[in-house]
Amino acid sequence: MVHAFRRILSTNQSAVRLFRDQFVFHSDGGALVEMALVVPVMIMLITGMASFGIALNNYLLLSHASAVGARYLAVNQGNFSNGTTTNPCAMAATQIQAAAAGIAASQLSYSITLTPTASGTATTYTSSNGTSGFGSGSGCATGGTASMGSGGGIVTVSVNHPVMPFVVFWSNHSLNLNATTTEVIQ
Numbered sequence: 444m445v446h447a448f449r450r451i452l453s454t455n456q457s458a459v460r461l462f463r464d465q466f467v468f469h470s471d472g473g474a475l476v477e478m479a480l481v482v483p484v485m486i487m488l489i490t491g492m493a494s495f496g497i498a499l500n501n502y503l504l505l506s507h508a509s510a511v512g513a514r515y516l517a518v519n520q521g522n523f524s525n526g527t528t529t530n531p532c533a534m535a536a537t538q539i540q541a542a543a544a545g546i547a548a549s550q551l552s553y554s555i556t557l558t559p560t561a562s563g564t565a566t567t568y569t570s571s572n573g574t575s576g577f578g579s580g581s582g583c584a585t586g587g588t589a590s591m592g593s594g595g596g597i598v599t600v601s602v603n604h605p606v607m608p609f610v611v612f613w614s615n616h617s618l619n620l621n622a623t624t625t626e627v628i629q
Contacts, residue, residue, distance in 0.1 A: 486611045494608035498618060501546060505602045505622035508543035508551075512536070513600040516555070516591070517626035531557075531591065532568050532583035539602060546604055548572075554601040555583070557591050565597075596628040 512535040519531070532555050540548045549572050558565040568583040577583050591598070601623040607615055 483612060487613065491608075491610045491613070494610055498606050498608055498620065501604060501606055502620045502622065504543045504545055505604055505620055506624075508539045509600045509602045509622040509624040511542040512539040512553075512555070512602070513598055513624040513626040516557075516598040516600065517628050530577060530583055532570070532577040535600065536570065536577055539600070543602070543604075550604055552603045553577075554599075554603075556597075556599040556601075558597040558599075559591060560596050563596060591628055594628055597625060598628055599623060599625045 515538045516531060516535050519534075532553075535555060536553055539553065540551070543551065552572065553570045554567060555569075556565050556567040566582075568577065570577050601621060604620045606618045606620055608618060609615065
């Protein structure tokens with residue numbers, strides 16, 4: 444009986460060995476394949492997070508800059524004279540550029556909307572590259588102060604900045620960051 448049991452056991456062990464040798468796969472090089480699949484995804488995630496962080500920082504700069512420009516226009520209420528210009532849009536653009544110190548002025552575009560009273564007609568002045576649209580011959584230079592009214596009106600400042608995020612393995616698309624602030628003219 445013991446002898447028969449040993450014979451069955453040895454036959455089963457041979458079957459187990461045969462099964463293992465035939466159907467168990469070896470994992471030589473498996474780590475290399477896993478790394479080849481994971482590393483590109485990790486690089487894409489890391490560069491994506493870094494690009495998102497830079498874009499968020501730029502948006503915070505734009506948000507602060509639009510608030511500074513709107514507040515400057517609302518508080519000064521037509522009293523714009525720094526010895527060189529009385530153009531309220533150009534002076535607000537100077538304030539915006541100072542507040543957005545990390546972004547080149549040539550990459551910013553502005554839209555300043557002045558409404559003399561809450562129910563008045565709005566006048567919008569725009570610039571596409573820094574202050575060039577607010578020069579001495581612009582509409583804001585000739586009528587900006589009159590467009591502001593004498594208090595109770597509304598000023599809206601929008602600042603735009605295109606951003607090209609860099610993400611590995613992703614076709615780069617330009618994003619347009621926009622921050623807008625509205626203030627009541629004092």
